[in-house]
Amino acid sequence: MHKDIIIIGAGLSGIGAACHLSRKNPEKTYIILEARTEVGGTWSLFKYPGIRSDSDMYTFGYSFKTWDAQKSFADGPSILKYINEAADEYKVRNHIIYQQRAISYNFSSKENLWTVSTINSVTGEEMTYTCQFIFGCSGYYNYSEGYTPEFKNLASFKGNLIHPQKWPENLDVTNKKIVVIGSGATAVTIVPELANAETAQVTMLQRSPTYIAALPNKDKIAALLKRIFPKKVAYKLIRYKNISYSIIFYNLCRLYPERMKNFILKGAKKGLGDFPVDPHFIPNYNPWEQRFCIAPSGDFFKAIRIGKASVVTDHIDCFVVNGILLKSGKILEADIIITATGLDLVAFGGVKFQIDSKPFDVSKSFVYKGVMLSNLPNFFVFVGYTNASWTLKSDLTSEYISRVLRYLDKNNYKALQARVIENNLQPELLLNLNSGYIKRAANILPSQGNKAPWRVYQNYILDYKMLRIDKVKDKRLLFFKKESNKTSH
Numbered sequence: 001m002h003k004d005i006i007i008i009g010a011g012l013s014g015i016g017a018a019c020h021l022s023r024k025n026p027e028k029t030y031i032i033l034e035a036r037t038e039v040g041g042t043w044s045l046f047k048y049p050g051i052r053s054d055s056d057m058y059t060f061g062y063s064f065k066t067w068d069a070q071k072s073f074a075d076g077p078s079i080l081k082y083i084n085e086a087a088d089e090y091k092v093r094n095h096i097i098y099q100q101r102a103i104s105y106n107f108s109s110k111e112n113l114w115t116v117s118t119i120n121s122v123t124g125e126e127m128t129y130t131c132q133f134i135f136g137c138s139g140y141y142n143y144s145e146g147y148t149p150e151f152k153n154l155a156s157f158k159g160n161l162i163h164p165q166k167w168p169e170n171l172d173v174t175n176k177k178i179v180v181i182g183s184g185a186t187a188v189t190i191v192p193e194l195a196n197a198e199t200a201q202v203t204m205l206q207r208s209p210t211y212i213a214a215l216p217n218k219d220k221i222a223a224l225l226k227r228i229f230p231k232k233v234a235y236k237l238i239r240y241k242n243i244s245y246s247i248i249f250y251n252l253c254r255l256y257p258e259r260m261k262n263f264i265l266k267g268a269k270k271g272l273g274d275f276p277v278d279p280h281f282i283p284n285y286n287p288w289e290q291r292f293c294i295a296p297s298g299d300f301f302k303a304i305r306i307g308k309a310s311v312v313t314d315h316i317d318c319f320v321v322n323g324i325l326l327k328s329g330k331i332l333e334a335d336i337i338i339t340a341t342g343l344d345l346v347a348f349g350g351v352k353f354q355i356d357s358k359p360f361d362v363s364k365s366f367v368y369k370g371v372m373l374s375n376l377p378n379f380f381v382f383v384g385y386t387n388a389s390w391t392l393k394s395d396l397t398s399e400y401i402s403r404v405l406r407y408l409d410k411n412n413y414k415a416l417q418a419r420v421i422e423n424n425l426q427p428e429l430l431l432n433l434n435s436g437y438i439k440r441a442a443n444i445l446p447s448q449g450n451k452a453p454w455r456v457y458q459n460y461i462l463d464y465k466m467l468r469i470d471k472v473k474d475k476r477l478l479f480f481k482k483e484s485n486k487t488s489h
Helices: 012-024 076-089 185-195 220-228 231-255 257-272 299-305 390-410 436-440 460-469
Strands: 002-008 030-033 100-108 113-120 126-136 160-162 177-181 201-206 212-215 293-296 309-313 316-320 323-326 331-333 336-339 352-355 358-360 379-381 415-418 477-480
Touching (some): 002 012, 002 113, 012 076, 177 323, 185 201, 185 293, 185 309, 212 257, 212 299, 231 257, 299 309, 390 460
Parallel strands (some): 002 030, 100 352, 126 379, 177 201, 201 309, 212 293
Antiparallel strands (some): 113 126, 323 331, 352 358
């Protein structure tokens, strides 16, 4: 089967990219190859209690589809419904081929075409597809299993051990002692949700604290704008308001870390009541050196304040029959232990890349404008922000690709390739956070450079200029015509 474009993955980015194609480049043919049997990616895979977005839906939602619900921070089922609605509105579902896990990509320089090899996730049958362009929308983590550290004597624990990525159906938590290992977004989501159940006690066990900010789940300004303006106008205004707020907050954290740290901790103290802030809520790093955790309407703090949940800051020595032995000598008793210990990152779904049947190492590439890899033709990457909504960047990526496709067609080009022309471009980590899951994947991901357009700025305004306003033509881009295989700069 041949199409102009193959989109890898039917998650948030893949469905969004397909909708953008339908809107901006309807003449292009495409398919979506999805390894699983349903739409939604993360939002159909994860089933743990309370799963939600930690970005507001006015920025986490698509630019072309309004978010009409009252809650700013939506639960997983609501987000999944929203993605499916978008897929139906733009007739994307007809283009999806399920149970097709991509295993290799090979680009032919002679034909300016990609060959995508897949394997059926159920039958094991292998298939091949060809296309001019690939959109890499497979996400950034291993869908098969999450990350669990090698805990000492893990097998000795006689209770239930659960990773949130594989939450069992109908888990009975009634009158159970529950320990949640971790202090990231997943843990901060699960703890208050389980605390609402008839449990004996929920304890979050962390090695070190994380910054947690309580934000209202109902945006009063958004509600006012919705009453004053038409739906689409109001959505745009709210969206840009929230983008502005996030940019201002992020830069204040970077410029005035101590002041912002005190400001954040003041909010935590207010939410916690008599529960001690030190050492449980004072991180050993500055704000936004790792990703923030959000507690909508302060639900996490409330669970602790009323005594339904608690936090223990300590290191694990080993697992024992009835729970966890800590380095301090204390035993945390548990019937259920939840390892909210993060994700196992993979680059582009773990697919093998080839150019003219020769291996291509993506870890040796630089990222061009955050959307292409150096020396890899006709391949676009979808990577969201670490300091803001994922979708803001994926929307900009789709807009840029739309402009590129029109430019190529106008000039009768069949391929383009980014190349490094700078003599002193220095490689830096692709993602500017010191989180554990990012450090573990540093050697498999491409690099960013120390200067534009190879630098990933994590700034919507700068990216908007670069992807929506600046010209497509760039001395770093090579363009190819199929007929003569000639290049143009």
